[in-house]
Amino acid sequence: MLDRLRQAQAEDGRVDAQDLQRAAGEFGWPVAAVTGSASYYADFAEGSRGRRHVRVCEGTSCFVSMRGQHVAHLEQALGVRLGECAADGSVSLQGVRCLGFCYDSPAVLDGHQPGSGQTLGGLFGDPHAAERRTTPGWVEPLKMRAAEIPYASAVQRPVVLAGLVGNEGPWTVWPVVVTGSPDQVMAEVAASGLRGRGGAGFPVAKKWSATAQEPGPRHVVANGDEGDPGSFCDRLLMESDPHRILEGLALAGFAVGAGHGVILVRSEYPMAAERLRAAVAEARQSGHLGRRVHGSQVDFDVEIVQGAGSYVAGEETALLHNVAGLRADVRARPPYPVSHGFLGQPTAVNNVETLAAVPWIVSHGGAAYAGLGHPDEPGTKLVCLSQLFGRPGVYEVEFGVPMRHLVEDLGGGLREPHTLRAVQVGGPLGGFLPPDQLDLPLLSRPLEEAGVALGHGSLVAVDTALPAAAILWHAWAFGAAESCGACTPCRVGARRGLELAERTRNPARVAEALTAHEPLLEVLRVASLCAFGSGVSRAVRSLLRIYSDELRRVGE
């Protein structure tokens, strides 16, 4: 359905009532369900699109790097305001969170063509671009360039990056394993102690066996909705080693007895979707997917579904709504997707990074994986370092290493002339650590006790130049823009938070705004329906721990 709406949008730049009726008719859906979807996803809801559609990243790293100036530059260069479409329909500009170029912020996506860095891939290199754009028939020459994702392994035996840095090709275990027993896969994954890498950290084997115990048909879904601004490791995997994800998904499907796999890729990652689709086609050709795979009794195939602009779609119940083309609203659990998932059937949902670890685990044995990392949290994790670091990029590290190791040894500290004020860990729902807390280990429990969540493992450096009010505003703006609206605390509370953040810009109202934060953060933490509301609360609270003195000083 989302593809159908994209097609309608491609025709004349918008999705109108007629499009909704037509799409509903073709799919045999109630039109209201289509309306609900089209009005939910940012890609459709934010008005008309021009023939040229530019998406600019408003993620944390881009915000920190440019203080939002890149958006203003772009507005000027394109002659159109953010969120609007030129009257002649030539160009439109959409703000998105985020494009996954945090290692080379800021970033832009012109159609499907990415550009990154201070000049946005050269877009700002041509001062006359805006003038020329208005000349009929003139097409701007393609000179956008984006930096590739730097990556490295900081472990002896790379697991997730085994293909990219370790020359361990994909599809080595699948042809062998698929003719055997699913119990073997399940046993190795159980022995490995692998937990979900999307942020919640649920034991993978437990989720799989719960799914396998439900009556079929069953499904496996890969969560490629890497929504956390600051994180780009899933993009790296999907674009550069898609077969590893497919193999991991196939092994998951085999373990739970599912014949059908889905990978949801966010619309902000068009290249990832393209590469995954190509990989699926190759895998079918090579006989890894399809009917009676490698002469076994196993049927398994994968479809790639593209999202349409929603952070909350990364939450598993919302993700399943997204896969179905519905509004990506969160719903209360239980029932969990392991019993009521895709099409109401048992479904195991795993993050793509989680799945990318599975082939290595099956190949090298669960025990080998369990030997990595920390006894409390075995294995490795990809961490993403943002543009302000000296050496930004994706690193595979073992659990338990000190955060300072990541920031200083791997990241090389901040690049000149910046001074570190805080590290945002785990995206907008994670939280902020001040420099003096960097001796904490990369482990969920100690980080949680310090008031931050590891989340998907992104580290965004925030320097001293960014005013407290700006970072507070940014945190709430994200919450307000991405709240799905299902539950009261988050639906109304995120907007109230944004309004309070705006008040802190007025020195006379800082104290009042800070006091008013207390009940708001409390209700978001205690009463939210999913981890989004409580995460925003946690992140803002940790931010206030670092910045409230500065905010108060402004107030005085």
Place this chain on the structure above:
Amino acid sequence: MRLSVNDITVEVPADATVLDAVRAAGAVVPTLCFDKRLSPQGSCRVCLVGVAGGRAIPACTTPAAEGMVVHTDEPAARRSAQLALELLVSQLPARALDVPAERSELVRACQHFGVTQSRFDGATRNQGIDHSHPYVKLDRDLCIACNRCVRMCAEVQGTFALTLAGRGFDTVVAAGTGGPWVSSPCVACGGCVDSCPSGALSEPGLLDPRPISRTTTTTCGYCGVGCSLQVHVRDEQVAAVTPVHGAPVNRGHACIKGRFAHAFTRSRERLTTPLLRRGGRDAPLEPASWEEALTVVATRLAAIRDRHGPDAIGMISSARATNEENYLAQKFARAVLGTNNVDNCSRLCHAPSAVGLTASFGYAGGTNSVDDLDDTDCILIAGANPTEAHPVIGARIKQLVLRGARLVVIDPRRIDLADMADVHVQAKPGSNVAVFNGIARVLLDEGYADEDFLRARGSGLAELTALLRDYPVDGTARLAGVQPEALVTAARLYGRAQRPAIVYGLGITEHAHGTDGVRTLANLAILKGAVGTSGCCGVLSMRGQNNVQGASDMGALPDMLPGYQHVTDAEIRARFGRSWGTTVPDRPGLRILEMFESAIAGRVRAMYVIGEDIAQTDPDSGNVRKALAACDLVVSHDLFLSRTAELADVVLPAVSFLEKDGTFVNFDRRVQRVRPALSPPGKATPDFDILRLLARAMGADLGCQTPADAMVECATLTPTFAGISHARLDRDGPLHWPCHGADQPGQGRLYLDSFATPDGRAALAARRYLPPGEQPDAAFPYLLITGRRLEHYNSGSMSRRTPNSRLRPRELLDLHPDDARELHLAEGDLVEVTSRRATVTFPVHLTDTVIPGELFTTFSFPDTPTNALTSDATDTETGCPEYKVTAVSLHPA
């Protein structure tokens, strides 16, 4: 399982939620997104309670667990719940808290927490109102995005017209494409309005903040579903009608008619005084006093009786009147006039059901309670369009299908339910017997018949098996104009089901061989052993009017006394005669259409018509007019000056169901109380009182001072109703008949031990397919089907006098686009429809819900008098007219 709530131990079932446990403990936790009728959502977060460990959990979605310790006053949970509520309030304009508390759960939740204003402030909604719909009024600024309306529309009504639109702070309900509500697929069932906790969705009478003066619980007077309704009255007008949440039949649901279409009660066109023609037939109807009118009627009826004999008078009783009124009407005909010439309009709809079901099973009604549908795994629906004609049952069927029940639809039109059916057997009108015989043959051939059941409890298998040799699938499918696979699929779905149910309507009965249709349909349930067995779902007949079951039950039939006791049985006659102090005539009287024939022949000289617009609703209405013209006296009771009343010599102003006391019997034989919610306008009087007064004017006493007395008298004379009384209904709620004693329950699921046929067995019927009475030919090549549309009801006399007319202001003729192209007709063009009897002009509506060559319309609008066209053929056994098949030609007007 056991758990503790506020230190009270409660025992709850295994699937209970914490909220169930809290309520079981008598504790109060406010809820906003929760509605018992819907799956819980847990999104408003005001029902947070504390559990051991200091965690706050939403009570409505958290499963209760053994040993759980719950505290509703746990400070952190309570504080967060209150904060959530305050956040919610901070988004709304101040007027949100001005809504009267009894109409706003939000206001009541604020009262619970002592919230008068929010500690949060900031932007409020600014999304405006939508009053485009006559009934459903949306104030987006009061929306709390609880999703109840959306779930109601999906889970209870099955229409899926609503959604939440937008996201985050701006999330708000939208209908259809998000345009004006009136242009959306909303069917105005009122479920969303009923569920809305904040007043964002409301209705005209409840937007007025003045309090309701009184509320009366009664039974709906529209279709035969029998919904329990609460009628809220202010200033002696209906302010609102809402469904009774715990009611057994409708379970808190209603439809556009029952819920909203009540304005007719205060229409300026209501008759408020008797009318009569002082200067003979050609003189105008003039207002008269009750005394004058009753004297005229009494005198003239007596004169006709004395001069031409009692059988020169025909009485048509009303399927919209109460049981007590029908009882009194047949008593009046038999005891005061001395004739069995009394009939009711079930003759025109479900007489074949009464006869067919009696012959197959024993009683003249459906075999099961509608509650049994909850357990069905396959519904076979034939000749019924419940989503329009019986919307609450249509919604129930959708719920069942969404829950996984299979659905077989047998109907010449692609009705709404056909879209969600596993198979749609789109058989030609008039081919029912062939279709059912074909399915029966597959059931037997493929081993789906329950041989043990047939041996022990059935009869007629040999004859049926022999007959079915002539109904192989291919040939039968050809007769019905369907693919053989469709028949086979239908048979297999029904045959493989554990608990299949049959639901049928007038598409089965209103045929020249309607009784055969009922018998051959009943065969399927008997073959499958799906009737009279434990856990069975049986056969349910959808009744068109509110009390069409009751009118016949009460003996407003020419050959039956109350409870289907034969008038030819001397012993029974004697029992009634003793009670009534008279002799009950022994010869069966005339059926409705026979009365018309007799009138035209000069044998019937007076027609006494209660609440029925025979000149509009009976078939071949030219003939009806001729009959009325031939009579010396025509008396009509009605709410309005109907086409029939216009032709009457005396018109007596009657009252609507909202102004009456008594009972109705719904389609699943449930006797339910009807209570007056309004006082009648002017001098309008219930049929019950009119009949009593008229009897007195004729020097007779009908007894039965009150409707309750009439029910008592009926119960003493009628074994099947022996246990039914107003007092018991008021105390215990609705009762199914048969109910054999005051200490015995009503029987919902019938025949568990034995069928009520003479030999105690379910009788299979070997009936051949015979062609319909009307056949298309070169001169009349199209087939016209008649039926009902959602917004209107029968003659439309009630529904047209409500804002339903804004939603459907006129009648249209449904025509397939291919036929339209051939005739060069576009949407809305006028076309002359000519049958072998008359010509009527309709605007056309192009739709592929009819197949080429077939047409559909209703008879709800007097300016498009469809029944001038309809067939004069009738069911060979019961005289029920063949409304469903009329050969016509089309000529662009």
